[in-house]
Amino acid sequence: MFKSINLGEERSWRRNVVRVERELEMESIREYVDDSLSSKSMSSGDGKSRNEENEENNEIQRVEMDFNANVKSSAPKIHDSEVNMQGFIRKDGDSRRECDNVVEKRMKLDGSSSINHSIRETDFESKLYSFVPKQYISKRDAKQSNKSAQTVLLNRIESHGFTGEKNETKLNQQKSILEPPKGTRKRSEMEVLSGKVPRTCIRTLKGHSKAVSTVSFFPEYGHLLMSTSLDGSIRVWNAEMEKSRRSSQCLRVFCDDIDVNVKRNNVAIRDGRFSPDGRVIGTAGYNGIVNIWDVESGQKLNRIVAAKSGRSANCVRFVSNGSESGNEMLVGCEDRRIVQFDLRLKQQENDAFDGCSDAVLVYESHQGSVNSVVFIDEGRKFVSSSEDRSLRVWEYGIPVVIKYIAEPEMYSMPITALHPNGKVMCCQSMNNEVVSYGIRESDRFRKNVKKCFRGHLVAGYACGLSFSPDGSILASADSIGRTFLWDWKTTKLLNCIPSHDKVCIDVDWHPTIPNLLATCSWDATIKLWQ
Numbered sequence: 001m002f003k004s005i006n007l008g009e010e011r012s013w014r015r016n017v018v019r020v021e022r023e024l025e026m027e028s029i030r031e032y033v034d035d036s037l038s039s040k041s042m043s044s045g046d047g048k049s050r051n052e053e054n055e056e057n058n059e060i061q062r063v064e065m066d067f068n069a070n071v072k073s074s075a076p077k078i079h080d081s082e083v084n085m086q087g088f089i090r091k092d093g094d095s096r097r098e099c100d101n102v103v104e105k106r107m108k109l110d111g112s113s114s115i116n117h118s119i120r121e122t123d124f125e126s127k128l129y130s131f132v133p134k135q136y137i138s139k140r141d142a143k144q145s146n147k148s149a150q151t152v153l154l155n156r157i158e159s160h161g162f163t164g165e166k167n168e169t170k171l172n173q174q175k176s177i178l179e180p181p182k183g184t185r186k187r188s189e190m191e192v193l194s195g196k197v198p199r200t201c202i203r204t205l206k207g208h209s210k211a212v213s214t215v216s217f218f219p220e221y222g223h224l225l226m227s228t229s230l231d232g233s234i235r236v237w238n239a240e241m242e243k244s245r246r247s248s249q250c251l252r253v254f255c256d257d258i259d260v261n262v263k264r265n266n267v268a269i270r271d272g273r274f275s276p277d278g279r280v281i282g283t284a285g286y287n288g289i290v291n292i293w294d295v296e297s298g299q300k301l302n303r304i305v306a307a308k309s310g311r312s313a314n315c316v317r318f319v320s321n322g323s324e325s326g327n328e329m330l331v332g333c334e335d336r337r338i339v340q341f342d343l344r345l346k347q348q349e350n351d352a353f354d355g356c357s358d359a360v361l362v363y364e365s366h367q368g369s370v371n372s373v374v375f376i377d378e379g380r381k382f383v384s385s386s387e388d389r390s391l392r393v394w395e396y397g398i399p400v401v402i403k404y405i406a407e408p409e410m411y412s413m414p415i416t417a418l419h420p421n422g423k424v425m426c427c428q429s430m431n432n433e434v435v436s437y438g439i440r441e442s443d444r445f446r447k448n449v450k451k452c453f454r455g456h457l458v459a460g461y462a463c464g465l466s467f468s469p470d471g472s473i474l475a476s477a478d479s480i481g482r483t484f485l486w487d488w489k490t491t492k493l494l495n496c497i498p499s500h501d502k503v504c505i506d507v508d509w510h511p512t513i514p515n516l517l518a519t520c521s522w523d524a525t526i527k528l529w530q
Contacts, residue, residue, distance in 0.1 A: 178224075204525055205527070207235055208524045212524060213228050217511055219275075222511040226274060254293045270315070288308065289303060291304075312334045313333050327342060328343065328360070332372065336364065341358070361397065370386050377422075380396055403445055413435075415463065419471050453474060461479045465507070473494065475507045475509065499529070500519065500521035502523040513530075
């Protein structure tokens, strides 16, 4: 297999090759005619008369006309689909042989049966280097000598990756999807981002056959968008804002079944998250299995049994603290437990920790299904919420509760989100409110009554929350397909977007573009708002 270069550049190059070869052929013919005529005049021993000079000029013009006519009729046609330059050289060689026959018939002045078309290497190099792009010129070709123009050109084409084995290395050196576009900066390297209110849908991504459960941008850069669905598939989309063919393109599809369009017993996915470096994706399924996928290759790296038989894994979160960043994760399960895994260890299914496969640690204290887990204090602690209408604070690596939060007026809070400043945590309450808690030591995890956001309907649904990059806007999904945007300081409603026809289940802000928001719904669509 071979890889073509820019077709426009290639066509211009090939036309120039034909032009240069024609010029060099004509030069060789003129030199031959001059030599033959001069030898004839020398043999006569007398000066040329006007009639003889006219005959010479007519003979040269006649040869040139015949040569140009044959080249024009037999020259290879250049098509867009042609990229095999070696075949082009063979065609051009055929046209040259036909021209040789015409010239030999016309020029039998000295009884010669063939014409020498050898071209000096210096002449060919000087003309070829004038129009061939520099990236296709090999320095070692300039050192070659005593070769015909066709041999030199053929060697040059083969050495520049149009055909042959050298092109395979170029295919292996294609850009990775993990690499962000040129000029893109990390979120930590950018200035203070001012949040703006999204109002217009700029893209609609379709591909899932069932309801979409979660949506998440690539960490730090946001050039990729990951979505999980109840059809059992994970899709990675191109989220670049440039107007190109790759925009809104599905780059990867992860699924246990090869054909995701065929209705099979695919296990629905409850939650999915990128690792801190974005190289792997962790997904939690309703069968209690956590799968680890490689984003670049699309291969399944690991299969972890997190929950007991018949119970689901509700959420998965990667640790982002020091050397354990991306290598360890927490899984909240329906069997009232939070299980800690180390991806660096080889997972083997055994009876340790009651059905889990090589769990490093198990946090047990909740009296109901664990719905969400969020890391605080730079990954040294985490907060878990459960169906038992309580919040529990844990020290990471120590399975002992250090703070227990439960009030009679509290409702179940299946979704939690951390503010970008790291000082406040918001929870989606089932009484159609978003409540906030101060997580600093001075706040003692007390509820902030002033930071309460109302107006949306989420009772009975685990609708997602997300903060803008600067934390000035809070976005929430809604059970009737709307997206609510509140001002963080004043708690005023900024905008209510009728985003989907069915339940809008999750939202996520772009990490570097302050006015770009992604939403997903049970109508199997994903939308980008700006």
